[in-house]
Amino acid sequence: MKYASEFRQGKLAGGVVASISRASRRPVTFMEFCGSHTVAIFRYGIRQVLPKTVTTVSGPGCPICVTANSDLDKAIALALIPGVILASFGDVLRVPGSKTSLQSVRAEGADIRVVYSAMDAVRIAQQNPDQRVVLLGIGFETTAPTIAAAILQAEEMGLRNFTVLSWHKLCPPAIKALLDAGDVALDGLICPGHVSAITGAAAWEFIAQDYGIPCVVSGFEPLDILHCIDMLVAQAENGQAKVEIAYRRGVQQNGNVTAQHLMETVFESCDADWRGMGTIPHSGLRLREDYARFDADREFTIVPGPTREPQGCICGDVLRAVKTPVDCPLFGKSCTPETPVGACMVSSEGSCFTYYLYGGKNG
Amino acid sequence: MADTILMAHGSGGKLAHRLVEDLIMPAISGTDPARLDDSAIIELRGRMAFTTDSYVIDPIFFPGGDIGKLAVCGTTNDLSMSGARPLYMSLSFIIEEGLPVSDLKRILESIHSAADEAGVRIVTGDTKVVDHGNADKLYVNTAGIGTIPTGVDISGANIRPGDKVILSGTIGDHGIAIMSKREGLQFGTNLLSDCAPLNKLVEDMIGASDNIHALRDPTRGGLATTLNELCLQSGTKVVVEEKKIPIRDEVAAACEMLGLDPMYVANEGKLVAFVTPSDAGKVLSAMRLNKYGTDSAIIGEVEEPDEAPSVVMKTLLGTSRLIDILVGDLLPRIC
Numbered sequence: 001m002k003y004a005s006e007f008r009q010g011k012l013a014g015g016v017v018a019s020i021s022r023a024s025r026r027p028v029t030f031m032e033f034c035g036s037h038t039v040a041i042f043r044y045g046i047r048q049v050l051p052k053t054v055t056t057v058s059g060p061g062c063p064i065c066v067t068a069n070s071d072l073d074k075a076i077a078l079a080l081i082p083g084v085i086l087a088s089f090g091d092v093l094r095v096p097g098s099k100t101s102l103q104s105v106r107a108e109g110a111d112i113r114v115v116y117s118a119m120d121a122v123r124i125a126q127q128n129p130d131q132r133v134v135l136l137g138i139g140f141e142t143t144a145p146t147i148a149a150a151i152l153q154a155e156e157m158g159l160r161n162f163t164v165l166s167w168h169k170l171c172p173p174a175i176k177a178l179l180d181a182g183d184v185a186l187d188g189l190i191c192p193g194h195v196s197a198i199t200g201a202a203a204w205e206f207i208a209q210d211y212g213i214p215c216v217v218s219g220f221e222p223l224d225i226l227h228c229i230d231m232l233v234a235q236a237e238n239g240q241a242k243v244e245i246a247y248r249r250g251v252q253q254n255g256n257v258t259a260q261h262l263m264e265t266v267f268e269s270c271d272a273d274w275r276g277m278g279t280i281p282h283s284g285l286r287l288r289e290d291y292a293r294f295d296a297d298r299e300f301t302i303v304p305g306p307t308r309e310p311q312g313c314i315c316g317d318v319l320r321a322v323k324t325p326v327d328c329p330l331f332g333k334s335c336t337p338e339t340p341v342g343a344c345m346v347s348s349e350g351s352c353f354t355y356y357l358y359g360g361k362n363g
Numbered sequence: 364m365a366d367t368i369l370m371a372h373g374s375g376g377k378l379a380h381r382l383v384e385d386l387i388m389p390a391i392s393g394t395d396p397a398r399l400d401d402s403a404i405i406e407l408r409g410r411m412a413f414t415t416d417s418y419v420i421d422p423i424f425f426p427g428g429d430i431g432k433l434a435v436c437g438t439t440n441d442l443s444m445s446g447a448r449p450l451y452m453s454l455s456f457i458i459e460e461g462l463p464v465s466d467l468k469r470i471l472e473s474i475h476s477a478a479d480e481a482g483v484r485i486v487t488g489d490t491k492v493v494d495h496g497n498a499d500k501l502y503v504n505t506a507g508i509g510t511i512p513t514g515v516d517i518s519g520a521n522i523r524p525g526d527k528v529i530l531s532g533t534i535g536d537h538g539i540a541i542m543s544k545r546e547g548l549q550f551g552t553n554l555l556s557d558c559a560p561l562n563k564l565v566e567d568m569i570g571a572s573d574n575i576h577a578l579r580d581p582t583r584g585g586l587a588t589t590l591n592e593l594c595l596q597s598g599t600k601v602v603v604e605e606k607k608i609p610i611r612d613e614v615a616a617a618c619e620m621l622g623l624d625p626m627y628v629a630n631e632g633k634l635v636a637f638v639t640p641s642d643a644g645k646v647l648s649a650m651r652l653n654k655y656g657t658d659s660a661i662i663g664e665v666e667e668p669d670e671a672p673s674v675v676m677k678t679l680l681g682t683s684r685l686i687d688i689l690v691g692d693l694l695p696r697i698c
Contacts, residue, residue: 008679009679010606010679010680010681013679013680014680014681017680036622039622042684043624043678043684044678044679044680044682045678045680045682045683045684046680046682048680048682048683049680049681049682116545220619221619222678222679222680336690337690338690348622349622356687357687357690358684358685358687359684359685
């Protein structure tokens with residue numbers, strides 16, 4: 001199996017960088033929405049090779065980072081109910097809620113299990129018929145179809161003890177909210193590759209049409225990202241705004257129709273709370289009425305205490321690209337990956353974590 | 364013999380004796396003088412290296428090895444990284460009630476063959492059984508003793524600016540093999556863990572040069588973490604080149620898919636050596652002749668530190684970035 005090395009060739013990259021430098025005249029700011037792109041940009045030092053005219057800023061594309069404290073508190077309260085097994089993807093455990101984290105309540109005895117796929121949680125439910133298994137459904141359009149598939153599987157198996165706490169979020173409404181807020185002026189959008197593999201590149205048409213912002217879907221190898229930036233520069237210099245794909249091996253115009261169908265079968269859109277951005281209309285997914293018995297929100301009544309945001313943490317501003325992690329007074333001081341204050345320092349694709357990992361405590 | 368391990372197997376009674384005599388002793392008899400006294404008597408002279416480790420890997424069987432092979436190789440390698448010749452090992456099992464006896468037998472056989480290959484003798488051991496749910500199938504604890512040949516002085520503290528950094532092969536094989544098994548992922552080829560005893564490789568290296576300053580096996584935390592530990596220990600700056608670090612295509616692809624950086628993925632059969640520049644060629648040639656070092660490469664060198672000790676990677680694009688120690692667990696991405 002081979003598909004990474006072709007897209008990591010230094011010589012070819014040099015050619016693309018030269019092309020970007022030749023074409024770029026006016027200063028432009030591009031946002032990479034996706035946390036995986038942020039990681040790749042830092043890992044390969046892409047910002048260092050771009051001409052001074054091209055700036056990239058990191059967006060809110062990390063599902064763990066954007067999870068609101070109120071949701072975390074709810075999950076923690078759920079985990080403390082006797083007879084409940086909470087199944088979660090790993091990173092979430094370390095994110096501090098208002099008072100404590102899932103990791104801490106697990107150490108105190110709550111039954112919280114780390115799973116690597118939604119199907120693992122279904123298996124846990126099958127093996128523990130006397131307990132109620134709640135899966136934290138977290139992620140963007142990429143994860144939602146797999147959770148939908150797990151719910152359908154649980155239905156087929158007749159499981160009565162499996163529910164999902166759906167925190168799923170949708171990317172296009174979040175980008176719209178970000179642009180509507182007008183905090184950050186963008187000349188182009190590096191569109192998320194994995195999300196687009198599901199939604200299709202068509203999901204970004206409204207950004208090009210309504211906001212006049214060039215959009216290019218990118219893969220995650222250095223050549224993918226440079227190629228994407230080259231295409232964005234070309235559009236910006238030519239005064240164009242259209243949706244293009246620099247990741248043809250992964251993304252089609254209309255995306256993965258099967259996955260979309262799975263999502264639509266089980267979920268419907270709802271308003272959702274985003275850390276740092278507040279409530280964004282139609283930016284979340286909840287279970288449809290037909291699947292109500294798999295919905296942890298309907299199956300459990302939880303009233304968590306008042307939410308509290310960590311003092312001094314600017315995760316919200318970082319997620320909106322208004323500030324960068326190094327602007328935060330806590331960054332690298334009281335907030336480090338070992339002792340995270342905010343969610344962006346916990347997730348392996350969070351901006352603060354990435355800045356810290358690849359840039360050290362000075363970013 | 365019962366099909367599964369029962370509590371009574373750990374009671375010290377008849378079943379326990381039969382477990383040791385029928386199953387454990389035959390499987391490791393080739394490496395053991397087979398005396399059942401309370402402690403092993405061994406003779407040693409000179410400087411010694413002494414190490415201990417526990418193995419709790421899940422799954423206990425994985426592509427390219429199992430918990431038993433891992434325990435023997437891990438202990439052997441810890442001794443080897445001090446330049447010691449591994450000689451003796453202890454082996455203790457904590458078994459969860461209900462473990463199939465056939466699983467234990469398979470593991471004992473692989474312990475036998477790994478110990479044979481490494482030339483290390485298992486001279487003492489212990490077996491305990493705990494209630495179902497109080498352990499996860501099988502835990503193994505070991506200790507190991509080896510002697511350090513005269514004149515050999517290998518330590519991270521000996522690293523000097525100018526030293527060449529040599530890596531014995533591809534990175535990430537073990538971690539990705541485990542993760543693919545654990546998560547049921549398929550990557551087109553059958554990737555095996557690199558789990559292997561490295562003492563013969565180290566002997567070959569020491570035979571080729573008196574100027575090996577430091578050796579370390581980049582296990583948990585991967586190459587990135589090991590290089591960080593060594594730069595801190597020696598107060599130096601370690602500069603490595605991404606394009607020179609060997610990595611299998613399938614490991615690179617799997618890391619990309621899971622959102623992992625292979626620099627942080629575990630290895631169980633690799634070492635990194637810091638060698639005086641004039642001897643680097645000799646050591647590299649000796650390594651490449653050993654079956655566990657055929658893909659060895661010089662991946663970088665040591666420089667004077669800037670402000671503080673650091674590890675810097677020159678990326679494929681010619682840019683450079685810091686490489687920090689792994690924090691927390693390696694987790695696949697969720698989106």
